[in-house]
Amino acid sequence: MHPETLETYGSHDFHGGIDVLCTAHYKIDPDSGDMLFFAATGPVITWYRADAKTGHVVESHSLDIKVPVLMDDFAVSDHYAIFFVTPAQVRLDHVMQGKPGVVWDEASLPHGVQIVLMDRRTHTATWHEVGGHWANTHFYNAYECNGQVIVDGHRITRLGTPADRLDTPVTSHSWFPPALPHRWRVDLATGSATEEMTSGVAGEFPRINDAYTGREHRYGYFVTTRALAEDTMSDGLAKQDFLSDATTVIEGPEALTSPGEPVFVARQNATSEDDGYLLTLWWNRLTGLSELLVHDAADLRRTPLARVKLPSRVPFGFHGNWADHATLDRAVSASRGGTG
Ligand SMILES: [Fe+2]
Numbered sequence: 001m002h003p004e005t006l007e008t009y010g011s012h013d014f015h016g017g018i019d020v021l022c023t024a025h026y027k028i029d030p031d032s033g034d035m036l037f038f039a040a041t042g043p044v045i046t047w048y049r050a051d052a053k054t055g056h057v058v059e060s061h062s063l064d065i066k067v068p069v070l071m072d073d074f075a076v077s078d079h080y081a082i083f084f085v086t087p088a089q090v091r092l093d094h095v096m097q098g099k100p101g102v103v104w105d106e107a108s109l110p111h112g113v114q115i116v117l118m119d120r121r122t123h124t125a126t127w128h129e130v131g132g133h134w135a136n137t138h139f140y141n142a143y144e145c146n147g148q149v150i151v152d153g154h155r156i157t158r159l160g161t162p163a164d165r166l167d168t169p170v171t172s173h174s175w176f177p178p179a180l181p182h183r184w185r186v187d188l189a190t191g192s193a194t195e196e197m198t199s200g201v202a203g204e205f206p207r208i209n210d211a212y213t214g215r216e217h218r219y220g221y222f223v224t225t226r227a228l229a230e231d232t233m234s235d236g237l238a239k240q241d242f243l244s245d246a247t248t249v250i251e252g253p254e255a256l257t258s259p260g261e262p263v264f265v266a267r268q269n270a271t272s273e274d275d276g277y278l279l280t281l282w283w284n285r286l287t288g289l290s291e292l293l294v295h296d297a298a299d300l301r302r303t304p305l306a307r308v309k310l311p312s313r314v315p316f317g318f319h320g321n322w323a324d325h326a327t328l329d330r331a332v333s334a335s336r337g338g339t340g
Pocket residue numbers: 024025072073138319
Protein backbone atom coordinates (compact mmCIF):
# COMPACT_ATOMS: atom_id res chain seq x y z
CA MET A 1 0.00 0.00 0.00
CA HIS A 2 1.04 3.57 -0.48
CA PRO A 3 2.10 4.64 3.04
CA GLU A 4 0.34 8.02 2.80
CA THR A 5 -2.76 7.49 0.64
CA LEU A 6 -3.22 3.76 1.48
CA GLU A 7 -3.77 3.18 -2.24
CA THR A 8 -3.32 -0.52 -3.07
CA TYR A 9 -0.22 -1.36 -5.12
CA GLY A 10 -0.86 -5.12 -5.19
CA SER A 11 0.55 -8.29 -3.64
CA HIS A 12 4.13 -8.52 -2.42
CA ASP A 13 5.56 -11.92 -3.40
CA PHE A 14 8.97 -11.43 -1.76
CA HIS A 15 10.61 -10.76 -5.14
CA GLY A 16 9.23 -14.03 -6.53
CA GLY A 17 10.07 -16.01 -3.39
CA ILE A 18 6.44 -16.95 -2.59
CA ASP A 19 3.80 -18.25 -4.98
CA VAL A 20 1.13 -19.38 -2.47
CA LEU A 21 -1.15 -17.66 0.04
CA CYS A 22 0.47 -17.34 3.46
CA THR A 23 -0.72 -16.83 7.02
CA ALA A 24 -1.61 -13.34 8.23
CA HIS A 25 0.15 -14.27 11.49
CA TYR A 26 3.82 -13.73 10.73
CA LYS A 27 6.18 -13.21 13.68
CA ILE A 28 9.20 -10.96 13.86
CA ASP A 29 12.19 -12.57 15.57
CA PRO A 30 13.15 -9.94 18.16
CA ASP A 31 16.84 -10.93 17.96
CA SER A 32 17.40 -10.94 14.19
CA GLY A 33 14.45 -8.89 12.93
CA ASP A 34 13.66 -11.78 10.55
CA MET A 35 10.08 -12.30 9.45
CA LEU A 36 8.87 -15.85 10.22
CA PHE A 37 5.73 -17.26 8.58
CA PHE A 38 4.19 -20.26 6.82
CA ALA A 39 1.82 -21.37 4.10
CA ALA A 40 -0.57 -24.31 4.48
CA THR A 41 -1.41 -25.92 1.15
CA GLY A 42 -3.50 -29.05 1.64
CA PRO A 43 -1.52 -31.27 4.04
CA VAL A 44 1.79 -29.49 3.35
CA ILE A 45 3.11 -26.72 5.54
CA THR A 46 5.90 -24.58 4.17
CA TRP A 47 7.88 -22.58 6.67
CA TYR A 48 9.57 -19.37 5.55
CA ARG A 49 12.14 -17.02 7.00
CA ALA A 50 12.53 -13.69 5.24
CA ASP A 51 14.94 -10.83 5.66
CA ALA A 52 12.53 -8.03 6.57
CA LYS A 53 14.99 -5.37 5.35
CA THR A 54 15.43 -6.73 1.82
CA GLY A 55 12.06 -8.48 1.52
CA HIS A 56 13.76 -11.66 0.28
CA VAL A 57 13.01 -15.18 1.51
CA VAL A 58 16.25 -16.57 2.94
CA GLU A 59 15.01 -19.98 4.05
CA SER A 60 12.06 -22.29 3.42
CA HIS A 61 11.21 -25.84 4.33
CA SER A 62 8.15 -28.00 3.61
CA LEU A 63 6.60 -30.49 6.00
CA ASP A 64 3.84 -33.01 5.22
CA ILE A 65 1.40 -33.28 8.14
CA LYS A 66 -0.86 -35.77 6.28
CA VAL A 67 -4.16 -33.92 6.91
CA PRO A 68 -5.29 -30.57 5.42
CA VAL A 69 -5.54 -28.66 8.71
CA LEU A 70 -7.12 -25.21 8.70
CA MET A 71 -4.01 -23.52 10.02
CA ASP A 72 -4.40 -19.80 10.54
CA ASP A 73 -1.75 -19.14 13.18
CA PHE A 74 1.37 -20.77 14.65
CA ALA A 75 3.87 -20.04 17.40
CA VAL A 76 7.65 -19.74 17.53
CA SER A 77 10.11 -20.18 20.37
CA ASP A 78 13.89 -19.78 20.29
CA HIS A 79 14.45 -23.16 18.63
CA TYR A 80 11.08 -24.23 17.24
CA ALA A 81 8.31 -23.38 14.83
CA ILE A 82 5.20 -24.88 16.43
CA PHE A 83 2.19 -26.21 14.50
CA PHE A 84 -0.97 -27.89 15.84
CA VAL A 85 -2.60 -30.72 13.90
CA THR A 86 -6.33 -30.62 14.69
CA PRO A 87 -9.64 -31.89 13.25
CA ALA A 88 -10.46 -28.45 11.74
CA GLN A 89 -9.68 -29.02 8.07
CA VAL A 90 -9.95 -27.32 4.72
CA ARG A 91 -11.52 -29.54 2.06
CA LEU A 92 -11.27 -27.97 -1.38
CA ASP A 93 -12.88 -31.09 -2.86
CA HIS A 94 -16.02 -30.22 -0.86
CA VAL A 95 -15.93 -26.63 -2.09
CA MET A 96 -15.88 -27.89 -5.69
CA GLN A 97 -19.07 -29.85 -4.88
CA GLY A 98 -20.75 -26.77 -3.35
CA LYS A 99 -20.44 -28.18 0.18
CA PRO A 100 -18.93 -26.47 3.27
CA GLY A 101 -15.14 -26.20 2.87
CA VAL A 102 -14.17 -26.03 6.56
CA VAL A 103 -14.96 -29.41 8.04
CA TRP A 104 -14.72 -30.79 11.59
CA ASP A 105 -13.34 -34.28 10.99
CA GLU A 106 -12.45 -36.15 14.20
CA ALA A 107 -12.20 -39.47 12.34
CA SER A 108 -9.13 -38.22 10.46
CA LEU A 109 -7.17 -37.97 13.75
CA PRO A 110 -7.79 -41.20 15.68
CA HIS A 111 -5.15 -40.26 18.30
CA GLY A 112 -6.43 -36.73 18.74
CA VAL A 113 -4.57 -33.44 18.47
CA GLN A 114 -0.81 -33.47 17.90
CA ILE A 115 1.75 -30.71 18.39
CA VAL A 116 4.52 -30.59 15.79
CA LEU A 117 7.79 -28.96 16.82
CA MET A 118 9.97 -28.13 13.82
CA ASP A 119 13.53 -27.19 14.69
CA ARG A 120 14.03 -23.77 13.11
CA ARG A 121 17.67 -24.49 12.19
CA THR A 122 17.81 -28.22 11.32
CA HIS A 123 14.15 -28.54 10.14
CA THR A 124 13.82 -31.82 12.09
CA ALA A 125 10.20 -32.30 13.18
CA THR A 126 8.95 -34.14 16.27
CA TRP A 127 5.32 -35.03 16.96
CA HIS A 128 3.73 -34.83 20.41
CA GLU A 129 0.32 -36.24 21.19
CA VAL A 130 -1.94 -34.10 23.39
CA GLY A 131 -5.05 -36.14 22.64
CA GLY A 132 -8.67 -35.08 22.52
CA HIS A 133 -10.49 -33.37 19.68
CA TRP A 134 -10.38 -29.58 19.70
CA ALA A 135 -8.77 -26.81 17.67
CA ASN A 136 -6.77 -23.65 18.15
CA THR A 137 -7.92 -20.25 17.16
CA HIS A 138 -4.92 -17.95 17.74
CA PHE A 139 -1.78 -18.02 19.88
CA TYR A 140 -0.27 -15.56 22.34
CA ASN A 141 3.29 -16.84 22.15
CA ALA A 142 5.63 -19.75 22.91
CA TYR A 143 8.90 -20.02 24.80
CA GLU A 144 11.33 -22.55 26.22
CA CYS A 145 11.81 -22.91 29.97
CA ASN A 146 13.26 -25.69 32.19
CA GLY A 147 13.35 -28.27 29.40
CA GLN A 148 9.80 -27.53 28.26
CA VAL A 149 8.28 -25.74 25.32
CA ILE A 150 5.36 -23.70 26.61
CA VAL A 151 2.65 -22.50 24.21
CA ASP A 152 -0.18 -20.15 25.16
CA GLY A 153 -3.24 -19.87 22.97
CA HIS A 154 -6.99 -20.13 22.73
CA ARG A 155 -8.72 -23.49 22.36
CA ILE A 156 -12.08 -24.14 20.77
CA THR A 157 -14.20 -27.28 21.22
CA ARG A 158 -14.84 -27.56 17.49
CA LEU A 159 -14.54 -25.43 14.35
CA GLY A 160 -16.38 -25.78 11.07
CA THR A 161 -19.21 -27.95 9.82
CA PRO A 162 -19.25 -31.49 11.28
CA ALA A 163 -18.09 -33.99 8.64
CA ASP A 164 -21.15 -36.18 9.23
CA ARG A 165 -23.71 -33.43 8.56
CA LEU A 166 -22.34 -31.42 5.67
CA ASP A 167 -25.83 -30.87 4.29
CA THR A 168 -27.10 -29.18 7.47
CA PRO A 169 -26.21 -25.47 7.73
CA VAL A 170 -24.83 -24.36 11.11
CA THR A 171 -25.11 -20.87 12.64
CA SER A 172 -21.93 -18.80 12.91
CA HIS A 173 -21.68 -19.17 16.71
CA SER A 174 -22.15 -22.91 16.34
CA TRP A 175 -19.61 -23.04 13.50
CA PHE A 176 -17.16 -21.13 15.71
CA PRO A 177 -18.11 -21.52 19.41
CA PRO A 178 -16.35 -19.49 22.17
CA ALA A 179 -12.69 -20.35 22.82
CA LEU A 180 -10.91 -20.55 26.20
CA PRO A 181 -7.30 -19.61 27.02
CA HIS A 182 -5.11 -22.73 27.38
CA ARG A 183 -1.45 -23.51 27.96
CA TRP A 184 0.30 -26.49 26.38
CA ARG A 185 3.62 -27.89 27.59
CA VAL A 186 5.91 -30.25 25.66
CA ASP A 187 8.56 -31.94 27.78
CA LEU A 188 11.62 -32.04 25.50
CA ALA A 189 13.23 -34.95 27.40
CA THR A 190 10.23 -37.32 27.42
CA GLY A 191 8.28 -35.94 24.46
CA SER A 192 5.05 -35.90 26.46
CA ALA A 193 2.56 -33.07 25.99
CA THR A 194 -0.02 -31.73 28.44
CA GLU A 195 -2.59 -28.96 28.50
CA GLU A 196 -4.33 -26.81 31.10
CA MET A 197 -6.91 -24.03 30.99
CA THR A 198 -5.39 -20.68 31.98
CA SER A 199 -8.57 -18.62 32.26
CA GLY A 200 -12.28 -19.32 32.45
CA VAL A 201 -13.03 -16.15 30.48
CA ALA A 202 -13.93 -17.06 26.91
CA GLY A 203 -12.29 -14.95 24.24
CA GLU A 204 -10.39 -14.57 21.01
CA PHE A 205 -7.58 -12.64 19.31
CA PRO A 206 -4.84 -13.13 21.93
CA ARG A 207 -1.77 -10.91 21.63
CA ILE A 208 1.29 -10.04 23.70
CA ASN A 209 3.91 -7.33 23.71
CA ASP A 210 5.54 -8.45 20.43
CA ALA A 211 9.04 -7.71 21.76
CA TYR A 212 8.56 -10.90 23.83
CA THR A 213 7.99 -13.15 20.80
CA GLY A 214 9.66 -16.50 21.55
CA ARG A 215 10.61 -15.35 25.05
CA GLU A 216 8.88 -15.82 28.37
CA HIS A 217 5.94 -13.41 28.59
CA ARG A 218 3.93 -12.56 31.68
CA TYR A 219 0.99 -10.74 30.12
CA GLY A 220 -1.48 -11.44 27.34
CA TYR A 221 -4.37 -9.42 25.94
CA PHE A 222 -7.55 -10.64 24.23
CA VAL A 223 -11.18 -9.75 23.57
CA THR A 224 -13.90 -11.59 25.45
CA THR A 225 -16.71 -13.65 23.93
CA ARG A 226 -18.68 -14.26 27.13
CA ALA A 227 -22.13 -13.67 25.67
CA LEU A 228 -23.25 -14.78 22.23
CA ALA A 229 -25.15 -11.82 20.79
CA GLU A 230 -26.47 -12.11 17.26
CA ASP A 231 -24.96 -8.84 16.07
CA THR A 232 -21.54 -8.78 17.76
CA MET A 233 -18.29 -10.73 17.67
CA SER A 234 -16.97 -9.90 21.16
CA ASP A 235 -18.02 -8.07 24.31
CA GLY A 236 -15.03 -6.84 26.34
CA LEU A 237 -11.29 -6.33 26.54
CA ALA A 238 -9.17 -8.58 28.79
CA LYS A 239 -5.67 -8.72 30.19
CA GLN A 240 -4.28 -12.05 31.34
CA ASP A 241 -1.54 -12.17 34.00
CA PHE A 242 0.03 -15.61 33.58
CA LEU A 243 2.10 -15.17 36.74
CA SER A 244 -0.69 -14.30 39.18
CA ASP A 245 -3.29 -16.27 37.16
CA ALA A 246 -5.64 -13.28 37.04
CA THR A 247 -7.91 -12.12 34.19
CA THR A 248 -8.95 -8.46 34.19
CA VAL A 249 -11.94 -7.61 31.97
CA ILE A 250 -13.30 -4.19 31.05
CA GLU A 251 -16.48 -3.35 29.19
CA GLY A 252 -16.68 -0.71 26.49
CA PRO A 253 -17.64 2.83 27.50
CA GLU A 254 -21.15 4.02 26.58
CA ALA A 255 -22.49 2.19 23.50
CA LEU A 256 -19.16 0.69 22.45
CA THR A 257 -18.97 -3.08 22.08
CA SER A 258 -17.41 -5.83 19.95
CA PRO A 259 -13.74 -4.83 20.22
CA GLY A 260 -11.28 -6.31 17.73
CA GLU A 261 -7.77 -7.74 18.19
CA PRO A 262 -5.84 -5.69 20.80
CA VAL A 263 -2.49 -4.36 19.62
CA PHE A 264 0.13 -3.58 22.25
CA VAL A 265 2.34 -0.55 21.65
CA ALA A 266 5.25 -0.08 24.05
CA ARG A 267 5.69 3.32 25.64
CA GLN A 268 8.95 5.02 24.61
CA ASN A 269 11.65 4.02 27.11
CA ALA A 270 9.27 1.46 28.63
CA THR A 271 10.41 -0.01 31.93
CA SER A 272 8.26 -3.18 32.10
CA GLU A 273 6.54 -5.69 29.81
CA ASP A 274 3.12 -4.02 30.13
CA ASP A 275 4.39 -0.43 30.09
CA GLY A 276 2.50 0.78 27.05
CA TYR A 277 -0.82 1.16 25.30
CA LEU A 278 -3.52 -1.18 24.06
CA LEU A 279 -5.15 -0.17 20.77
CA THR A 280 -8.54 -1.69 19.92
CA LEU A 281 -11.26 -0.95 17.39
CA TRP A 282 -14.76 -0.97 18.91
CA TRP A 283 -18.20 -0.80 17.30
CA ASN A 284 -20.55 1.99 18.40
CA ARG A 285 -24.08 0.57 18.44
CA LEU A 286 -25.66 4.05 18.27
CA THR A 287 -23.74 5.41 15.27
CA GLY A 288 -22.92 2.12 13.54
CA LEU A 289 -19.33 3.40 13.17
CA SER A 290 -16.03 2.23 14.63
CA GLU A 291 -13.83 3.93 17.21
CA LEU A 292 -10.20 3.35 18.06
CA LEU A 293 -9.66 3.26 21.82
CA VAL A 294 -6.31 3.69 23.54
CA HIS A 295 -6.01 2.11 26.98
CA ASP A 296 -3.17 2.06 29.49
CA ALA A 297 -2.05 -1.61 29.32
CA ALA A 298 -0.54 -1.52 32.82
CA ASP A 299 -3.68 -0.04 34.37
CA LEU A 300 -6.64 -1.31 32.35
CA ARG A 301 -9.75 0.82 33.05
CA ARG A 302 -13.08 1.17 31.30
CA THR A 303 -12.51 4.84 30.52
CA PRO A 304 -9.82 4.94 27.83
CA LEU A 305 -6.93 7.38 27.61
CA ALA A 306 -8.13 8.41 24.15
CA ARG A 307 -11.06 7.74 21.84
CA VAL A 308 -10.70 8.26 18.08
CA LYS A 309 -14.01 8.36 16.19
CA LEU A 310 -13.63 6.90 12.70
CA PRO A 311 -15.77 8.00 9.73
CA SER A 312 -16.63 4.40 8.86
CA ARG A 313 -17.16 0.95 10.32
CA VAL A 314 -14.22 -1.45 10.33
CA PRO A 315 -15.50 -5.01 9.82
CA PHE A 316 -15.22 -7.33 12.85
CA GLY A 317 -12.24 -9.65 13.02
CA PHE A 318 -9.57 -7.56 11.33
CA HIS A 319 -5.97 -8.33 12.25
CA GLY A 320 -3.64 -5.38 12.59
CA ASN A 321 -0.27 -4.12 13.71
CA TRP A 322 1.14 -0.80 14.79
CA ALA A 323 3.71 1.05 12.71
CA ASP A 324 5.49 3.89 14.48
CA HIS A 325 6.43 7.24 12.96
CA ALA A 326 9.98 6.19 12.09
CA THR A 327 8.68 3.14 10.20
CA LEU A 328 6.12 5.21 8.30
CA ASP A 329 8.66 7.93 7.53
CA ARG A 330 11.02 5.33 6.06
CA ALA A 331 8.20 3.92 3.93
CA VAL A 332 7.17 7.39 2.77
CA SER A 333 10.69 8.36 1.75
CA ALA A 334 11.12 5.02 -0.04
CA SER A 335 7.87 5.55 -1.95
CA ARG A 336 8.87 9.13 -2.86
CA GLY A 337 12.21 7.81 -4.08
CA GLY A 338 10.29 5.59 -6.48
CA THR A 339 11.28 2.35 -4.80
CA GLY A 340 8.05 1.85 -2.81
FE1 LIG B 1 -6.23 -15.10 12.23
